Amino acid sequence: xxxxxxxxxxxxxxxxxxxxxxxxxxxxxxxxxxxxxxxxxxxxxxxxxxxxxxxxxxxxxxxxxxxxxxxxxxxxxxxxxxxxxxxxxxxxxxxxxxxxxxxxxxxxxxxxxxxxxxxxxxxxxxxxxxxxxxxxxxxxxxxxxxxxxxxxxxxxxxxxxxxxxxxxxxxxxxxxxxxxxxxxxxxxxxxxxxxxxxxxxxxxxxxxxxxxxxxxxxxxxxxxx
Amino acid sequence: xxxxxxxxxxxxxxxxxxxxxxxxxxxxxxxxxxxxxxxxxxxxxxxxxxxxxxxxxxxxxxxxxxxxxxxxxxxxxxxxxxxxxxxxxxxxxxxxxxxxxxxxxxxxxxxxxxxxxxxxxxxxxxxxxxxxxxxxxxxxxxxxxxxxxxxxxxxxxxxxxxxxxxxxxxxxxxxxxxxxxxxxxxxxxxxxxxxxxxxxxxxxxxxxxxxxxxxxxxxxxxxxxxxxxxxxxxxxxxxxxxxxxxxxxxxxxxxxxxxxxxxxxxxxxxxxxxxxxxxxxxxxxxxxxxxxxxxxxxxxxxxxxxxxxxxxxxxxxxxxxxxxxxxxxxxxxxxxxxxxxxxxxxxxxxxxxxxxxxxxxxxxxxxxxxxxxxxxxxxxxxxxxxxxxxxxxxxxxxxxxxxxxxxxxxxxxxxxxxxxxxxxxxxxxxxxxxxxxxxxxxxxxxxxxxxxxxxxxxxxxxxxxxxxxxxxxxxxxxxxxxxxxxx
Numbered sequence: 003x004x005x006x007x008x009x010x011x012x013x014x015x016x017x018x019x020x021x022x023x024x025x026x027x028x029x030x031x032x033x034x035x036x037x038x039x040x041x042x043x044x045x046x047x048x049x050x051x052x053x054x055x056x057x058x059x060x061x062x063x064x065x066x067x068x069x070x071x072x073x074x075x076x077x078x079x080x081x082x083x084x085x086x087x088x089x090x091x092x093x094x095x096x097x098x099x100x101x102x103x104x105x106x107x108x109x110x111x112x113x114x115x116x117x118x119x120x121x122x123x124x125x126x127x128x129x130x131x132x133x134x135x136x137x138x139x140x141x142x143x144x145x146x147x148x149x150x151x152x153x154x155x156x157x158x159x160x161x162x163x164x165x166x167x168x169x170x171x172x173x174x175x176x177x178x179x180x181x182x183x184x185x186x187x188x189x190x191x192x193x194x195x196x197x198x199x200x201x202x203x204x205x206x207x208x209x210x211x212x213x214x215x216x217x218x219x220x221x222x223x224x225x226x227x
Numbered sequence: 228x229x230x231x232x233x234x235x236x237x238x239x240x241x242x243x244x245x246x247x248x249x250x251x252x253x254x255x256x257x258x259x260x261x262x263x264x265x266x267x268x269x270x271x272x273x274x275x276x277x278x279x280x281x282x283x284x285x286x287x288x289x290x291x292x293x294x295x296x297x298x299x300x301x302x303x304x305x306x307x308x309x310x311x312x313x314x315x316x317x318x319x320x321x322x323x324x325x326x327x328x329x330x331x332x333x334x335x336x337x338x339x340x341x342x343x344x345x346x347x348x349x350x351x352x353x354x355x356x357x358x359x360x361x362x363x364x365x366x367x368x369x370x371x372x373x374x375x376x377x378x379x380x381x382x383x384x385x386x387x388x389x390x391x392x393x394x395x396x397x398x399x400x401x402x403x404x405x406x407x408x409x410x411x412x413x414x415x416x417x418x419x420x421x422x423x424x425x426x427x428x429x430x431x432x433x434x435x436x437x438x439x440x441x442x443x444x445x446x447x448x449x450x451x452x453x454x455x456x457x458x459x460x461x462x463x464x465x466x467x468x469x470x471x472x473x474x475x476x477x478x479x480x481x482x483x484x485x486x487x488x489x490x491x492x493x494x495x496x497x498x499x500x501x502x503x504x505x506x507x508x509x510x511x512x513x514x515x516x517x518x519x520x521x522x523x524x525x526x527x528x529x530x531x532x533x534x535x536x537x538x539x540x541x542x543x544x545x546x547x548x549x550x551x552x553x554x555x556x557x558x559x560x561x562x563x564x565x566x567x568x569x570x571x572x573x574x575x576x577x578x579x580x581x582x583x584x585x586x587x588x589x590x591x592x593x594x595x596x597x598x599x600x601x602x603x604x605x606x607x608x609x610x611x612x613x614x615x616x617x618x619x620x621x622x623x624x625x626x627x628x629x630x631x632x633x634x635x636x637x638x639x640x641x642x643x644x645x646x647x648x649x650x651x652x653x654x655x656x657x658x659x660x661x662x663x664x665x666x667x668x669x670x671x672x673x674x675x676x677x678x679x680x681x682x683x684x685x686x687x688x689x690x691x692x693x694x695x696x697x698x699x700x701x702x703x704x705x706x707x708x709x710x711x712x713x714x
Contacts (some may be wrong), residue, residue: 163393170399
């Protein structure tokens with residue numbers, strides 16, 4: 003089926019899926035922390051728009067609440083907190099040298115293909131929009147993991163962690179029109195607590211190793227020294 | 228149903244109380260009081276379920292059936308005995324100057340926070356809320372792992388946070404897929420309720436559920452500590468305060484496995500075969516064997532026993548995966564005896580480490596001479612966990628072996644070999660610690676060891692004879708999970 007033959011809502015959601023996937027790729031190749039945080043906030047904003055659009059088109063009012071929560075948490079609070087950390091540590095001018103940038107980007111592309119492959123069995127029982135949305139959100143989850151693997155700064159790990167949440171939230175909005183309210187609130191609460199805990203951890207890691215480079219957290223292992 | 232609300236309300240009030248009042252000298256006793264209250268509520272609940280069968284709350288948000296009620300009681304019991312141990316233990320740590328009042332306040336309120344999350348995982352009927360509570364359990368315990376604020380403990384906590392956080396995100400994706408399959412067949416209001424899903428399991432799309440189960444197993448499997456997702460577990464167990472290791476090993480791992488089994492029941496209903504079970508068997512057997520080998524290489528006493536936890540969780544996952552009434556019965560029994568034994572061991576290990584002033588296996592020597600109670604506790608606990616008769620772990624492992632010989636005879640030698648390797652791995656370390664020459668100047672510590680002996684006594688009793696009401700209970704749970712009874 004051609005994309006022009008779909009209704010407006012479907013087209014809009016598919017474009018949003020593409021943009022959110024693109025934001026994940028942008029984050030993956032980003033060596034500067036402040037820009038990384040900016041792109042993350044942008045992804046949050048796209049997510050907010052998707053939720054609002056979905057709420058409006060499907061006349062599903064509780065999604066407005068989800069959109070509001072996303073806006074406050076993922077576009078404002080978490081980026082603000084991370085930005086403050088980066089500025090406090092004077093890391094805003096550092097450029098993290100990513101090893102094997104090309105390989106990481108190629109890996110990201112293959113993860114996207116892999117996501118489509120994983121969800122292929124459900125093609126028959128679902129509409130195009132569902133399969134695409136689920137595949138994109140799965141790839142956002144996997145790209146978030148790759149981001150955490152390829153970056154060494156704790157701030158980048160938090161961004162990866164939260165972008166995994168973004169991917170999951172996108173799946174929840176598009177594929178199922180949002181989870182039941184109690185679950186959504188619970189998830190938002192968990193994300194909030196996690197964000198606060200990350201803030202506490204930055205402080206602890208900084209006082210213990212005087213840096214936020216998690217490669218230096220290497221005291222515990224199974225190898226004989 | 229009131230009992231279930233009481234069960235959830237008590238730890239909630241506990242968090243508020245400890246958070247508001249701060250640390251005082253009697254905080255440990257208040258903690259024991261709260262846990263006693265929860266334990267009484269769990270008994271009340273258990274008696275009710277035993278008499279009238281499954282209970283639902285009015286809005287179906289909570290479900291208590293024969294499967295989760297015994298885990299609730301086990302959770303409350305281990306929570307209670309660990310709190311009895313933790314009072315003097317934490318007081319001693321404070322005397323050593325490792326902790327201050329503010330951290331103890333955090334410790335006690337998060338202890339109750341963890342209990343609340345555990346009860347919520349077990350009682351809820353909503354698969355989404357179950358996920359939220361599971362994540363809540365991570366969040367409650369992550370600051371406790373780093374309670375001592377040493378670089379090692381902060382590293383362990385960070386690893387725990389990141390690995391479990393990312394891991395459990397996979398389970399949320401699985402839950403979303405489950406919900407997606409459910410809204411295709413019915414109303415979305417009740418589509419995440421386990422009881423509704425279970426009734427309509429045969430109508431759910433099997434392809435979607437198969438994919439969902441992979442994510443759910445990886446997600447909750449991270450919390451169970453399945454290899455290769457286990458890296459956080461030995462670190463978190465060895466660096467956190469010992470009472471936390473006891474409840475993490477004895478309760479959190481069980482509850483994560485509980486979540487997997489609940490989901491497996493839905494997937495089995497949809498696929499009408501045991502493909503989900505095969506996945507669990509593979510992961511379980513791998514964890515079991517890898518952990519058994521790793522036991523030999525450990526240098527830290529708490530890491531040693533956390534690998535032993537991975538090994539036992541592997542056996543349980545394997546047994547639940549095999550399905551069938553005998554294997555399921557064995558897995559349920561193994562969950563109980565492992566929790567009891569392992570939390571007892573961690574309590575003893577905590578005191579042993581205080582006696583020796585270190586967790587280094589090489590430096591802990593001659594416990595039986597310095598403080599016979601701790602020495603014997605450690606020895607008996609290890610004998611029990613290694614699966615010697617007449618302890619309960621022997622019974623359950625024997626039943627697992629029996630079920631394996633029945634359904635997959637070619638796996639039985641592998642299982643036996645693993646049990647042998649694990650046994651050797653434990654005893655080569657334990658023997659010198661208990662019987663070796665005691666270093667000079669090693670003094671006994673003030674220890675409260677009767678929780679240990681109650682636990683080990685119960686395990687001993689379960690090994691000799693399972694009381695009728697308990698056997699009946701396990702059979703009912705087995706009937707629910709596998710569709711028939713073993714007896």
